[in-house]
Ligand code: FES
């Protein structure tokens with residue numbers, strides 16, 4: 001359906017992109033459909049599950065709640081932007097090491113929320129991890145391994 | 161079925177927990193699930209449904225919708241062959257699209273295919289659907305009332321079906337001994353209810369379909385690709401060889417993605433439009449598409465004064481939806497083991513599958529067992545209280561030992577179940593002093609695993625000595641690829657990173673019955689081991705011929721063929737045997753649970769899936785809020801092929817169990833509409849809801865039929881969570897609640913009633929010997 005396309009310019013994973021977006025499309029849809037960044041997932045579409053979490057201007061947000069036009073000028077990091085040339089982010093490594101990945105559908109959002117948490121608080125307590133990831137649902141896990149993964153990443157950062 | 165591997169004890173990978181195969185793709189966002197696949201030129205599909213649970217469709221006027229630019233097709237019942245093609249795993253009762261009547265809130269009446277999603281959505285709004293709302297049955301009681309509206313038209317039922325004029329899809333009666341003659345010192349009777357709950361995988365249901373030259377390809381986030389293939393074959397009347405099912409790894413399944421739903425509809429749309437079509441359901445639509453059966457279980461139990469079971473008299477009514485799906489099997493398989501993991505000399509079980517005008521119910525982790533064990537184990541506690549016995553003790557007095565009968569005529573007890581209970585009790589400090597408003601609970605659950613079913617695996621040792629395994633198991637989070645790689649790596653001595661497991665494509669991988677019933681490690685695991693062993697046999701034969709040696713002088717060790725002094729690599733042998741253009745070594749492995757037409761379930765359980773749960777809870781008297789201080793699961797796994805993955809399955813299952821125990825329930829209004837659609841109003845456990853401490857114990861006695869003595873797990877953790885928590889609440893604050901979930905409101909109310917001195921959950925005693933709590 002052709003509505004009035006609106007030009008926006010965003011920086012995604014360090015790359016500046018110019019796009020024409022429909023006014024009713026969410027940032028999540030644009031990432032998935034126009035940039036083929038399918039790592040950010042949609043589940044609830046209403047800000048309750050966290051599967052679509054990305055970093056926007058250094059803060060974790062639910063990309064399903066933002067219209068793409070609102071994101072004009074933003075700096076965005078998605079799950080695809082965490083690893084640097086094949087080298088995984090310590091958090092991604094920790095999720096694998098701790099056995100925190102099951103079906104994987106919630107994992108991109110979970111990792112991005114955890115990334116934001118560690119940016120704000122490099123050494124979160126278990127309770128702080130629970131607070132920080134309270135908006136991310138996982139139906140596979142007991143969550144305990146996700147907590148362990150975040151704390152592992154935090155402790156490894158310290159060691160490095 | 162083959163049992164332990166021949167090189168047991170030499171296993172390098174089995175029993176270890178290597179990194180999950182596919183883990184990297186999942187942490188980097190590269191994993192493509194069904195909805196992430198882009199088929200060039202695909203049309204977007206949206207479904208139209210009515211705002212009620214039961215209605216007659218009078219007319220669908222699509223003229224306005226079809227005039228909208230970008231709309232390519234609108235499909236309704238009128239566009240399909242007559243009579244309407246129907247499909248289903250047990251009964252072919254489900255129409256491709258609502259046929260004349262809408263039988264559940266959310267049943268598609270029309271499907272719009274358009275160039276983009278927005279257009280499809282707008283076109284759905286332009287459809288003019290005339291309908292007449294009809295009275296419906298939305299609960300078990302309503303459905304069983306005499307004269308209730310019928311969900312299933314008698315014409316689609318067998319002529320000799322005694323229930324064809326009722327909403328009972330079928331009734332299963334099992335039993336042994338004689339309940340009516342049994343003499344008990346104490347009789348106790350209660351009704352226990354389990355709510356309507358939904359699977360809520362984080363990946364919503366998604367489908368795609370594309371026309372092929374003389375057939376169709378269907379993509380689905382489905383657990384059982386070959387069950388789906390059969391549905392498409394039935395609905396479209398095509399040979400299976402022309403129906404290709406592509407099943408990308410599901411983003412969680414839990415049973416909800418087991419059986420076909422809207423795939424035949426998509427296949428028809430692809431053929432009608434001549435283009436690929438895609439349908440991604442929203443979370444709300446996923447809720448409307450599938451759920452677990454609710455239940456209402458009346459349990460009358462007789463005990464001796466010293467706490468031995470004399471009889472169990474069980475009436476289990478399960479609330480199915482509008483179509484059978486696998487619901488009748490949930491009821492038959494569930495009620496078959498309704499007397500639980502106990503030695504009950506006299507048992508009478510009636511299990512009923514009751515149709516209602518609601519979302520079809522299907523398999524859900526634990527099948528029908530969490531419903532039953534809520535009743536059964538709560539009842540054991542009630543008996544312990546009446547008899548003044550310890551709750552652990554009464555269970556130990558009734559649990560059969562290994563080798564004894566649990567269900568006459570079926571597999572004898574295959575594990576040490578007392579040990580499970582004892583370990584759970586020890587892990588939570590059973591019998592030690594408790595803080596104020598704290599209580600401990602303990603429960604055990606037993607499920608009959610897969611019975612008659614078959615798995616096939618193809619192993620291909622490729623020309624360079626690397627290995628391909630083709631298997632139709634779905635890797636939906638349990639980590640099947642990882643375990644299969646470990647098994648194959650140990651059998652053939654090939655490094656993990658030189659093994660690939662190909663799944664989810666019926667054009668490539670052979671038949672598998674299902675990824676369900678905790679069967680994959682056992683059935684598919686054995687099939688893969690069998691295929692790998694046949695490859696070894698072939699390698700020995702090839703080496704004997706190529707090197708002119710006696711076959712019995714040749715052995716295989718660490719990925720090499722040892723011929724006397726020489727150690728030959730696989731690729732070298734393939735070259736020496738086939739010549740410079742090379743070849744490969746290929747084998748098919750199978751595993752089968754024997755089909756027994758006279759067995760009530762078609763075959764004996766391959767193993768019993770049993771787990772004990774222990775917990776300590778604290779109840780806030782002011783709010784009714786429950787804090788789980790510790791939760792322990794002890795699973796009888798035989799052998800953990802990959803301990804970390806096995807533990808993760810149990811933990812996930814236990815937390816899922818806390819969901820239906822504490823918070824989850826779908827609420828229907830008087831028109832059968834789900835009131836709490838979506839994540840905002842239907843709560844599942846978050847990271848803040850998990851126990852303060854969790855312990856996962858795997859009992860490894862090597863007594864299972866799977867590779868290395870393993871048994872299936874993955875459902876075990878969910879089986880007995882509810883009764884353990886209920887039991888702990890009772891100990892903490894002295895209230896008993898018979899209806900799940902145990903929400904703060906319900907707990908608080910029960911506490912108020914107890915304080916007011918009249919626990920409304922108690923009814924007067926009729927027979928001096930019988931107690932009703
Ligand atoms: S999809 Fe964005 S929060 Fe659920």
Ligand code: FES
Nearest residue numbers: 103104106138140
């Ligand atoms: S890993 Fe499956 S939803 Fe989290």
